[in-house]
Amino acid sequence: MASISEMYDVGWEEMRDKLRKWREDNCRNSEQIVDVGEELISEHASKLGDDIWIIYEQVMIAALDCSRDDLALTCLQELRKQFPDSHRVKRLSGMRLEALERYDEANKHYDAILQDDPTNTAARKRKISILKAQGKSTEAIRELNEYLEQFVGDQEAWHELSELYINEHDYGKAAFCLEELMMTNPHNHLYCEQYAEVKYTQGGLENLELSRKYFAQALRLNNRNMRALFGLYMSASHIAASPKVSAKVKKDNVKYAAWAATQINRAYKVKLSIWTATKSSLLHLFSKMD
Amino acid sequence: MAEPELLLDSNIRLWVVLPIVFITFLVGVIRHYVSILLQSDKKLTLEQVSDSQVLIRSRILRENGKYIPKQSYLMRKFYFNNQEDGFFKKTKRKVVPPSPMTDPSMLTDIMKGNVTNVLPMILIGGWINWTFSGFVTTKVPFPLTLRFKPMLQQGIELLSLDASWVSSASWYFLNVFGLRSMYSLILGQDNGADQPRIMQEQMSGAAMAMPADTNKAFKAEWEALELTDHQWALETIIEHLHHLALKSEV
Numbered sequence: 135m136a137s138i139s140e141m142y143d144v145g146w147e148e149m150r151d152k153l154r155k156w157r158e159d160n161c162r163n164s165e166q167i168v169d170v171g172e173e174l175i176s177e178h179a180s181k182l183g184d185d186i187w188i189i190y191e192q193v194m195i196a197a198l199d200c201s202r203d204d205l206a207l208t209c210l211q212e213l214r215k216q217f218p219d220s221h222r223v224k225r226l227s228g229m230r231l232e233a234l235e236r237y238d239e240a241n242k243h244y245d246a247i248l249q250d251d252p253t254n255t256a257a258r259k260r261k262i263s264i265l266k267a268q269g270k271s272t273e274a275i276r277e278l279n280e281y282l283e284q285f286v287g288d289q290e291a292w293h294e295l296s297e298l299y300i301n302e303h304d305y306g307k308a309a310f311c312l313e314e315l316m317m318t319n320p321h322n323h324l325y326c327e328q329y330a331e332v333k334y335t336q337g338g339l340e341n342l343e344l345s346r347k348y349f350a351q352a353l354r355l356n357n358r359n360m361r362a363l364f365g366l367y368m369s370a371s372h373i374a375a376s377p378k379v380s381a382k383v384k385k386d387n388v389k390y391a392a393w394a395a396t397q398i399n400r401a402y403k404v405k406l407s408i409w410t411a412t413k414s415s416l417l418h419l420f421s422k423m424d
Numbered sequence: 425m426a427e428p429e430l431l432l433d434s435n436i437r438l439w440v441v442l443p444i445v446f447i448t449f450l451v452g453v454i455r456h457y458v459s460i461l462l463q464s465d466k467k468l469t470l471e472q473v474s475d476s477q478v479l480i481r482s483r484i485l486r487e488n489g490k491y492i493p494k495q496s497y498l499m500r501k502f503y504f505n506n507q508e509d510g511f512f513k514k515t516k517r518k519v520v521p522p523s524p525m526t527d528p529s530m531l532t533d534i535m536k537g538n539v540t541n542v543l544p545m546i547l548i549g550g551w552i553n554w555t556f557s558g559f560v561t562t563k564v565p566f567p568l569t570l571r572f573k574p575m576l577q578q579g580i581e582l583l584s585l586d587a588s589w590v591s592s593a594s595w596y597f598l599n600v601f602g603l604r605s606m607y608s609l610i611l612g613q614d615n616g617a618d619q620p621r622i623m624q625e626q627m628s629g630a631a632m633a634m635p636a637d638t639n640k641a642f643k644a645e646w647e648a649l650e651l652t653d654h655q656w657a658l659e660t661i662i663e664h665l666h667h668l669a670l671k672s673e674v
Binding site for chain 1: 469470473474477478480481484485488489491492493496658661662664665666668669670
């Protein structure tokens, strides 16, 4: 099997830089990371210097994603040799136990970390994800609530909690979590849009109006957000169709819905034309090849 | 009337000005590494972390509260500021003001601060004054009044000499302050050699960054939150958006 460096004609520095970019962007393309990282570790370990430890960590987590236990174990052993007392490494060995579904042992690991350092957020979050993996969503929600009482600023946790609540159909509480996120990231159109969707799902005239406002906000922040456009159309038409609104509000909403519909049509037309152009050029290429 | 320019021996430049620069710089670098070695680990308790995050959340509520609906904003404000059981009213942290005498870790910190920063400066300043005495080193480019003479011309007893001509000790002090930017270039930000900044921090830090002062912080946050009001940014958003869209289509 050809190695990555032969297939793509890249040197080890480019592979290392690619890994760094993936690390910084928090990409979860585990198979690619495993391929690139494995080669980097086995062939070019000595040239990497101190970078190798963080690459071990990155590759190990990716290997757990791809069920490559052998690779994960090697990385973990190297890290353990180098940093015997580190909490970070302990967390990684806990994650490996989780991947092997040995949840009780993993829990013991995390409890040991927490005893040593009560402020360690990573261990707490892993415990909560164990509960989630075991399917115990109510307990996971409870633990996550307790965690958030202590660490109110953890945005990842708020987002996770909102997802858990949506799965439990508790839309009011999910909306609360999303509000926290919207406050801390006022310019992120995705949170606005998710919040609007939750409000739309809750139903009722007030919530529909709120959702319409937030879909509009999401569009203002990013005018190419198709979901927000669709959401605007749906919520506006629902408000217009509702029997409780005044005639003026009805008229306004019909206007908004119509505008949203034209925008959607226009966007699809553009996409369609791009698609047909691509299709015709590809056909042209194929016909030339024959 | 034109002032007669003094012509200094170029040996002064070679053997006085440059060595003082080097000495100051090297001492600064050494101080930086010594401070790293002597640094003690600061362990934060869970409560401190939690409190700091709560304060941040309350501040964000004040600043960005206008992006969430009025109901939610009021709900959160109520949670924080309610008369009987609002968070800021209810939570009283045990305040142990860390006085320098009783708290051993603070004491050692202060001692270390003194040893690494103030002491070398005094010693080296004195040594330079003693070694390089008896002549003027350089001229500052702006005119100074006569009051500065005894300060800046330590070893030279000439009444008629312009106050702009300074001795080597003042050149040393100039260096200490001037090389700060060099340190941040070479050692990175937040380095241990940046002495004037450390002195500044020590003076202002002792006044404000007392870790056990969360009660005061809570009270301040409570007042600020009481004063803020909810101005919903999304009041007229759909009309605004529609208007913009129509404008761009025309």
